[in-house]
Each structure stands twice: as structure tokens, then as C-alpha cells.
Amino acid sequence: MTDIRIVKEQDAYYISEGTHNRLWEVLGAHPASVDGTAGTTFAVWAPAARGVAVAGDFNDWHESATQLVTHGSTGIWETFVPGAHEGQRYKFIVTSSTGEVQPWKADPMGFGSEHPPEQASVIRELGGYGWKDAKWLTARAARQKVDAPISIYEVHLPSWRRRPDEGNRALSYKELGEELVPYVKDLGFTHIETLPVSEYPFDGSWGYQPVGLFAPTIRHGTLNEFRDFVEACHAADIGLILDWVPGHFPTDPHGLGKFTGNAVYEHADPREGYHPDWNTLIYNYGRTEVVNFLIANALYWFKEHHVDGLRVDAVASMLYRDYSRRAGEWVPNVHGGRENLEAIQFLKRMNEAVYGEDSSIMTIAEESTAWPGVSRPTSKGGLGFGYKWNMGWMHDTLEYMKLDPIYRRHEHHKMTFGLHYAFSENFVLPLSHDEVVHGKKSILGRMPGNEWEKFANLRAYYAYMWAHPGKKLLFMGCEFAQEIEWNHDGELAWGSLMDQKHQGVQTLVRDLNTLYRETPALHQWDARPEGFEWIEGDNRDESVYAWLRWGDKDAAPVLCVFNFTPIERRDKRIGVPAPGMWREIMNTDADSYAGGGRGNLGGKQSEPISSHGRDDSIEITLPPLSGLMFELSVQRPRTQRT
Numbered sequence: 001m002t003d004i005r006i007v008k009e010q011d012a013y014y015i016s017e018g019t020h021n022r023l024w025e026v027l028g029a030h031p032a033s034v035d036g037t038a039g040t041t042f043a044v045w046a047p048a049a050r051g052v053a054v055a056g057d058f059n060d061w062h063e064s065a066t067q068l069v070t071h072g073s074t075g076i077w078e079t080f081v082p083g084a085h086e087g088q089r090y091k092f093i094v095t096s097s098t099g100e101v102q103p104w105k106a107d108p109m110g111f112g113s114e115h116p117p118e119q120a121s122v123i124r125e126l127g128g129y130g131w132k133d134a135k136w137l138t139a140r141a142a143r144q145k146v147d148a149p150i151s152i153y154e155v156h157l158p159s160w161r162r163r164p165d166e167g168n169r170a171l172s173y174k175e176l177g178e179e180l181v182p183y184v185k186d187l188g189f190t191h192i193e194t195l196p197v198s199e200y201p202f203d204g205s206w207g208y209q210p211v212g213l214f215a216p217t218i219r220h221g222t223l224n225e226f227r228d229f230v231e232a233c234h235a236a237d238i239g240l241i242l243d244w245v246p247g248h249f250p251t252d253p254h255g256l257g258k259f260t261g262n263a264v265y266e267h268a269d270p271r272e273g274y275h276p277d278w279n280t281l282i283y284n285y286g287r288t289e290v291v292n293f294l295i296a297n298a299l300y301w302f303k304e305h306h307v308d309g310l311r312v313d314a315v316a317s318m319l320y321r322d323y324s325r326r327a328g329e330w331v332p333n334v335h336g337g338r339e340n341l342e343a344i345q346f347l348k349r350m351n352e353a354v355y356g357e358d359s360s361i362m363t364i365a366e367e368s369t370a371w372p373g374v375s376r377p378t379s380k381g382g383l384g385f386g387y388k389w390n391m392g393w394m395h396d397t398l399e400y401m402k403l404d405p406i407y408r409r410h411e412h413h414k415m416t417f418g419l420h421y422a423f424s425e426n427f428v429l430p431l432s433h434d435e436v437v438h439g440k441k442s443i444l445g446r447m448p449g450n451e452w453e454k455f456a457n458l459r460a461y462y463a464y465m466w467a468h469p470g471k472k473l474l475f476m477g478c479e480f481a482q483e484i485e486w487n488h489d490g491e492l493a494w495g496s497l498m499d500q501k502h503q504g505v506q507t508l509v510r511d512l513n514t515l516y517r518e519t520p521a522l523h524q525w526d527a528r529p530e531g532f533e534w535i536e537g538d539n540r541d542e543s544v545y546a547w548l549r550w551g552d553k554d555a556a557p558v559l560c561v562f563n564f565t566p567i568e569r570r571d572k573r574i575g576v577p578a579p580g581m582w583r584e585i586m587n588t589d590a591d592s593y594a595g596g597g598r599g600n601l602g603g604k605q606s607e608p609i610s611s612h613g614r615d616d617s618i619e620i621t622l623p624p625l626s627g628l629m630f631e632l633s634v635q636r637p638r639t640q641r642t
Contacts, residue, residue: 018288096261177232188513463627
């Protein structure tokens with residue numbers, strides 16, 4: 001043992017205060033040189049422990065050979081191990097205050113891990129990576145703000161593609177950079193969102209039960225190879241969002257649970273510290289060191305790995321003390337209410353910290369309730385997220401789309417209700433991994449009718465989604481209408497693309513992304529009510545919807561019309577806000593999408609015939625189960641919005 005002071009007094013002060021935003025630079029394992037001797041410093045927070053040792057490849061896993069020393073009253077234990085170096089494995093052995101030796105623990109701040117099911121942490125050097133993405137970082141703010149086109153491809157990295165001829169292995173970070181990134185670029189998505197990459201022990205959790213919050217999973221490569229993947233994204237002008245899980249953690253013995261023999265990271269009372277739904281533990285958001293640990297982790301991904309956003313998982317489970325609990329199974333807050341005041345404060349502090357460091361990043365909340373102001377700044381009483389998943393929109397529209405068209409007239413409101421609150425938050429419209437598992441069927445599988453009708457329904461639904469206010473998110477496989485549910489142990493059904501109908505959906509998604517990016521009215525005012533105007537929202541008898549999308553003064557308006565019945569509607573007259581040529585810029589029934597090829601010969605000239613309360617109108621053919629978009633291309637609108 002070498003008795004040195006790793007944690008400086010200023011660090012100790014900020015740690016005890018719970019405000020050390022670079023906590024990972026102090027705790028964990030760091031290759032270093034002390035008095036000319038190369039080795040590694042180790043530091044871990046283990047309050048109330050009687051003793052802490054580190055065992056690893058560097059001391060033949062001798063459980064008492066390398067003891068750590070305490071640093072005052074901070075709860076930090078530290079040491080320097082000569083000869084310990086990059087790539088070596090290690091664990092901490094913690095003795096509780098009552099003298100009991102705990103199961104050997106992985107490093108809470110470990111930057112690398114062994115391949116599961118092995119559990120040791122691995123020494124990784126954080127410094128020295130030669131980033132080359134300055135151009136992307138400079139442009140990032142404009143690409144992620146609320147008036148930018150944001151279209152997200154959600155990916156579970158282990159099951160996007162596999163190597164069947166090599167034991168069905170998952171792709172490496174390098175291979176993902178070479179194959180996934182160009183694929184996403186070709187389809188026109190602006191961002192990739194990965195399911196959690198923080199190290200996790202159980203494949204079936206998809207990463208949502210992480211143990212190593214600071215370690216990119218070794219399933220695809222090392223820490224620097226993960227950075228290579230980030231670089232590949234940025235070189236292709238693709239942003240990278242990670243799913244982040246600060247709401248709970250698994251009970252695996254080598255993890256954070258009862259780290260020193262008692263509850264350290266979690267609440268001791270299971271009514272506060274245990275999730276019955278997921279058999280997981282809940283962080284103690286009332287403990288300053290735990291909050292500091294989580295906020296530092298969020299900053300770590302932005303600072304050390306240049307990621308562009310964090311999508312925060314299961315926010316609703318954090319906000320409510322009675323989440324998924326019956327009466328008597330939860331503890332009210334100090335005011336007797338159900339709100340988790342400490343978790344609310346944590347989320348606000350986290351958003352203030354990350355946006356305070358770099359306003360060009362984004363945070364996204366998966367929040368499934370009507371909690372107000374999720375994407376409102378904390379200075380205005382909100383939680384401070386940049387965006388929120390619109391779970392209500394997703395649920396209502398999928399419920400509508402699964403209906404036989406003959407019954408849709410009775411549920412017409414499910415496609416319009418979302419517009420009542422569409423501008424209350426900065427929304428992302430998600431068709432995520434959760435919607436294609438556990439017997440829910442694939443998105444295509446939910447569509448009614450014969451095979452042709454299923455595909456036509458899906459194409460119309462995607463056009464509806466891309467025309468609707470809100471940023472877009474689509475889970476992998478949905479872009480080519482995978483017919484089966486997602487299987488995390490396999491790969492996507494790439495063979496489907498031999499079929500023209502699946503190719504047609506993929507081509508449609510590519511064209512929708514291109515149209516969305518290049519048409520200001522479809523994205524500029526996504527979160528502003530003046531960006532949307534109903535033309536026809538109550539035509540339940542025909543299951544027809546029509547609206548206008550608007551942008552700033554230089555943006556031509558876009559007319560969006562949808563027919564959710566299998567009946568072709570010829571000579572359908574639609575009111576428009578201005579005379580001129582309305583060019584058809586999207587038709588989901590086009591031959592190129594494996595549709596029926598019915599349309600409007602490239603566009604329609606308006607006529608001075610009043611309709612829908614407007615002086616001018618166009619007469620269109622509305623194919624069965626279709627979505628159309630028209631852009632004014634000749635004259636400025638008479639009633640251009642400002």
C-alpha cells in the first residue's frame with residue numbers, strides 16, 4: 001500500500017457538498033505516475049465502511065494485499081498501486097461497519113468492464129484520445145434546437161446486425177461506424193439513439209438495468225473504440241443520443257446495492273428504494289453524494305465521449321412515489337403528497353448542470369403522464385428537459401390505426417386529440433422499441449386488412465407522423481416494415497428487403513426524412529401553435545384529415561391530407577389559404593412505394609371556389625389509405641402567418 005493523497009482538499013470539499021461535476025476525474029481507477037513510478041490510483045466512495053481493499057490482476061487477486069486508506073470524513077477510500085496498468089481487471093472488497101466482508105464489488109466509477117457474465121472492472125485510460133469532431137460540435141447547437149429537423153433512428157446495437165458465420169456475434173463499434181452510420185445517413189435520419197450502452201450484466205434487460213454507468217459496454221469494444229463510433233457519427237453529420245437510466249439499478253451482488261453492507265446508493269426502506277415492476281433498486285435522490293454521482297455521470301458522457309444527447313428513461317417512475325404501487329406500499333413526501341420532491345429537484349439540477357456546461361446538447365424525457373412543464377426551463381418552473389416523448393400521441397394513434405377502417409369513424413378523435421396539447425411541450429413523436437415487443441406485434445403487424453391494405457395503412461400512418469408537429473423517432477426495423485416482433489437475441493429481418501413492398505416502405509421513410517429536412521414548414525414551428533392550422537379535422541364519416549403546416553415568412557405552407565379508409569376519393573375539394581400551384585410533394589400511394597400509382601399529376605392549380613371557409617381550393621384525387629402533401633409553389637399566400 002502506498003499512502004498518498006489522491007483526493008485533494010478542494011475535491012473533498014465539493015464532494016461533501018455534492019457539487020463535484022468532474023467526479024470521475026477523482027474517483028475510479030486512473031493510470032498515473034507517482035514519484036517516477038508508473039501505476040494506477042484507485043478511489044471509491046464507501047461511507048461507514050470499516051475497510052476497503054482492491055484486488056486484481058496486479059496483485060494476483062489477493063483480497064487483503066492492497067488496502068485503501070480513508071480520506072477524512074468524506075467516505076472516500078484511496079490508494080496508489082505501482083505497476084497496475086491499462087487493461088487489468090479489479091474489484092473492491094468492502095468490509096462493513098460491523099466487520100462483514102461484502103460480495104466483491106465492481107467499481108461504481110469504473111470506465112471499463114469484463115465481458116458479461118464476468119463482472120470485474122477494467123482499468124481504462126480516459127485521456128489522450130485525439131478527437132477530430134470540432135466542426136460537428138461547432139454546428140451542433142443549430143442542429144438540435146427546437147426549430148431544426150430532428151429525425152431519430154432508435155437502435156439496439158447488439159441486434160441491428162449480427163455475424164451469423166461468426167457465432168452470431170454482434171457488430172463491434174468499428175463495424176457499427178462502418179455499417180450502421182452510412183445506413184442511417186442514407187435514410188436521411190439526423191440522429192441515432194441507442195438503447196443504453198452503460199455496462200449491464202443481463203442481455204435481456206436491453207441495457208435498462210446498468211451496473212457500470214461510466215463504462216461503455218464491452219460487448220462492442222473498448223472505451224476508445226466507442227469514441228471511434230461517436231466520431232463516425234459526427235463525421236457523417238449524425239448526432240448520437242444515448243438512453244440513460246438514473247431511475248433504478250439492478251440488485252446484482254457486484255453492483256451498487258448495499259455497497260457497504262447497508263443502503264448507500266439506494267433507499268433503505270423498500271417502499272422508497274425498490275421497484276416491484278422491474279425488481280430493481282431506486283437511487284436515494286435525497287443524498288447529496290448520490291445526486292452528485294448521477295449528475296457527474298450525465299456530464300461524463302457529454303464531456304468524455306462527445307455524445308449529443310441523453311434520453312432519460314422512465315421519468316414518470318421517478319416523479320411519483322406511488323408509481324406502480326398500491327395503497328400502503330409507498331411513503332408520502334413531507335407534505336403528504338405523492339410527488340417525489342427529491343427526484344424532481346435532481347432532474348432540475350441535472351438539466352441545469354448539463355445545459356449550463358454546453359447549451360448545444362439535448363436531454364429528452366421519456367415521461368408518460370401529464371406532468372406539466374417537462375420541457376420548460378427550470379427558471380420558468382419546468383423540469384428543464386429539451387424535449388419530451390409524446391407517449392399519448394403514440395398510444396392514441398396506434399389504437400386508431402389497428403382498427404378496421406369501417407370502425408375508425410367512431411374513434412376519429414384519437415387522431416386529433418393530440419393537437420389539443422401538441423404545443424404544451426417540445427415533443428418527440430416516438431415509435432420506439434417498447435411498441436414492437438411483448439406480444440404487441442410489429443407496427444406493420446398492427447395494421448388491419450389484407451396484405452396490400454396493411455402496407456398502405458402503414459405508409460399513410462408514417463406520412464401522418466412526419467406531417468404532424470413534433471420531432472420524429474422510429475425504432476430499427478420499422479423503416480422497412482419488419483413483420484415480426486423485435487428479438488434482441490437475433491438481428492433484424494433484413495431478408496424482407498427482397499420484397500418490393502418492404503423496399504417501398506424503406507424508400508418512403510427515406511423520402512419523408514428528406515422532405516422533412518428540406519421543407520421548413522414541416523419542422524420550423526414544430527412546437528408553436530401558429531405552425532399548425534386545421535383545414536378539415538372533423539370529417540369522421542370519410543375518415544379524412546387535412547391541415548396546413550406553416551413556417552417563418554420565407555417558408556411556403558404545406559397542405560397535408562390523409563384518407564384512412566380503403567375508398568378512393570376522387571374530386572375531393574380542399575380549401576387552401578392562397579391561390580397558386582399546389583405541388584404534390586408526397587403521395588404514399590406512389591408506384592415507388594409499391595402503392596397503386598394514383599395521384600394528382602404532380603400538383604393542382606387552385607380555383608377561386610370557396611371551401612372549408614377559404615376563398616380558394618384545389619380538387620384532388622385522394623387514393624385509398626393514403627397521405628398526401630402539397631406545397632404552394634407559385635404565389636405567396638394571401639394570409640401568410642407571422
